[in-house]
Amino acid sequence: MKTYFLQVQKIVRETEDTASLHFWHPISEQLRYKAGQFLTVLVPGSDGKKVRRSYSMSSSPATDSSVAITVKRVKGGLVSNYLCDQVHAGDFLEVIEPMGRFTYEPEQPHDGSLVMIGAGSGITPLFSILKTVLKTTDRKILLIYGNRDENSIIFKDALQQLESAYAGRLNVVYILSRPSGYWVGHHGRIHQANGIWFMKENGVDFRKDYFYMCGPEAMMDEMHKIYKLFEVPEVHIFYERFNAPVQDEEELMEKLPDLKKQTVTVQYDGETHVFDVEPHQTILEAALELDIDLPYSCQAGMCTACLGKCLEGKVKMDEDEGLTEKEIAEGYVLTCVSRPMSEGVVIEID
Ligand SMILES: Cc1cc2nc3c(=O)[nH]c(=O)nc-3n(C[C@H](O)[C@H](O)[C@H](O)COP(=O)(O)OP(=O)(O)OC[C@H]3O[C@@H](n4cnc5c(N)ncnc54)[C@H](O)[C@@H]3O)c2cc1C
Ligand code: FES
Incomplete structure (x- = not known):
C-alpha cells in the first residue's frame, strides 16, 4: 500500500x-x-x-x-x-x-437517475459522487438527507447552491429528527415508509434508477427493505459502511456455534506468521494485538486492503459485500472481518 x-x-x-x-x-x-x-x-x-x-x-x-x-x-x-x-x-x-469500491464509475452504462440516501457524516462520499455526476453527466439526482437539526446539516449552503445551479436535475429532501420550532420541512428519521413516500413523490423508477446510500446501519436496513419490496436489481444498489457491524459475543456464538480458539497461519511478505485467534477476534484483530504487521486500512470490510486467499481450512466472514461473488468463490477473504471456523486455516496475502 x-x-x-x-x-x-x-x-x-x-x-x-x-x-x-x-x-x-x-x-x-x-x-x-x-x-x-x-x-x-x-x-x-x-x-x-x-x-x-x-x-x-x-x-x-x-x-x-x-x-x-x-x-x-x-x-x-x-x-x-x-x-x-x-x-x-x-x-x-x-x-x-x-x-474503496463505493464509487461512481463514469464508464458504466447508466441511463437511470441516481437516488442517494444519506444521514450525518454519511453525506461525505455521496457529496463527492453527487458533484461528479452533476458535472460530468446529464443525469438527475434525488438526495434524501437526514440530520439532527438545521445546524447539523453538513454542506447545507453548497447543496443549496448546487440545487439552483442544476435546477431540475438535483432535488434535495431534508429530514430532521430534532428540528427547531421554525422548521417547516420533514420531521423524523429516514425509514421504510417515508423512504417509499419520498421516492414515489419524486418519480423514482425502481427498475431503472441507481441507489447510493451511506449512513447508520438502521437506516440502510430500512432502505434494503424498500429495494427488496420493489425488486431493485442488486447491481443498482451501492452502499458504504463507516463501521464494521458490531458483533455481540453472545450473538456471535449463537450464530456460529462452532466458533472456538484456532491457530491460524498467515503468509505475507515472505514471512509466515502462526498465531492464535480467540473466538471474539477477527484474524486481523488477533494479528494486530500481537504486533504482526499485516496490511489493512478501513477495518470494516470495505476497502480490500486486507485481502488474502484462504489456501486451507474454513473461514467465515462477518460481511462479504466488500468482495465480488467471483472473489468469494475463488477463496478470497478479508481478514478484518474473517473468523477461522476450522483447524489449520492458512491464508496467503499478496
Ligand atoms: C470506509 C470508511 C469511510 C469513513 N468515512 C468517514 C467520513 O467521511 N467522515 C467521518 O466522520 N467518519 C468516517 N468514517 C468513520 C471513521 O473512520 C472513524 O471510525 C470515526 O471518525 C471514529 O473514529 P475515532 O478514532 O474518533 O473514534 P474511536 O476512538 O475509534 O471510537 C471511540 C468510541 O466511539 C464509538 N464510535 C466509533 N465510530 C463511531 C461512529 N461513527 N458513531 C458513533 N460512535 C462511534 C466507538 O465504538 C468507541 O466507543 C469512515 C469509516 C470507514 C470505514
Ligand atoms: S481493512 Fe479494509 S476491508 Fe479489511
Whole structure:
C-alpha cells in the first residue's frame, strides 16, 4: 500500500462538530481517486503505534482542485477529535492511498437517475459522487438527507447552491429528527415508509434508477427493505459502511456455534506468521494485538486492503459485500472481518 504525506491547505468548519480538511496534492504527482473513495489517515496513538481511520473524500475529482476529507467528531473518539482539534493549515498528515469500491464509475452504462440516501457524516462520499455526476453527466439526482437539526446539516449552503445551479436535475429532501420550532420541512428519521413516500413523490423508477446510500446501519436496513419490496436489481444498489457491524459475543456464538480458539497461519511478505485467534477476534484483530504487521486500512470490510486467499481450512466472514461473488468463490477473504471456523486455516496475502 502506498502512503503519502499530504499538507493541509485549509480547514473549513462545516458545522459545530464537523470539519473539512483540504489538502494540497503531493508535490511529485496528482493524487488520483474516484468519487466515493476514502483515504486512511495514520496518526500517532498513545502507545507510539500509529492508529488508522478511514475518511471518505468529500471533494470530487471532476470539480475540486484540492482533495478534502470531512470529519465528524465522535464523542470520546481518538482520531476524529484529533483531526478536528489538533491539526492546522500547513501540517502534514500521513495517509494511505485512496481506496474503496463505493464509487461512481463514469464508464458504466447508466441511463437511470441516481437516488442517494444519506444521514450525518454519511453525506461525505455521496457529496463527492453527487458533484461528479452533476458535472460530468446529464443525469438527475434525488438526495434524501437526514440530520439532527438545521445546524447539523453538513454542506447545507453548497447543496443549496448546487440545487439552483442544476435546477431540475438535483432535488434535495431534508429530514430532521430534532428540528427547531421554525422548521417547516420533514420531521423524523429516514425509514421504510417515508423512504417509499419520498421516492414515489419524486418519480423514482425502481427498475431503472441507481441507489447510493451511506449512513447508520438502521437506516440502510430500512432502505434494503424498500429495494427488496420493489425488486431493485442488486447491481443498482451501492452502499458504504463507516463501521464494521458490531458483533455481540453472545450473538456471535449463537450464530456460529462452532466458533472456538484456532491457530491460524498467515503468509505475507515472505514471512509466515502462526498465531492464535480467540473466538471474539477477527484474524486481523488477533494479528494486530500481537504486533504482526499485516496490511489493512478501513477495518470494516470495505476497502480490500486486507485481502488474502484462504489456501486451507474454513473461514467465515462477518460481511462479504466488500468482495465480488467471483472473489468469494475463488477463496478470497478479508481478514478484518474473517473468523477461522476450522483447524489449520492458512491464508496467503499478496
Ligand atoms: C470506509 C470508511 C469511510 C469513513 N468515512 C468517514 C467520513 O467521511 N467522515 C467521518 O466522520 N467518519 C468516517 N468514517 C468513520 C471513521 O473512520 C472513524 O471510525 C470515526 O471518525 C471514529 O473514529 P475515532 O478514532 O474518533 O473514534 P474511536 O476512538 O475509534 O471510537 C471511540 C468510541 O466511539 C464509538 N464510535 C466509533 N465510530 C463511531 C461512529 N461513527 N458513531 C458513533 N460512535 C462511534 C466507538 O465504538 C468507541 O466507543 C469512515 C469509516 C470507514 C470505514
Ligand atoms: S481493512 Fe479494509 S476491508 Fe479489511
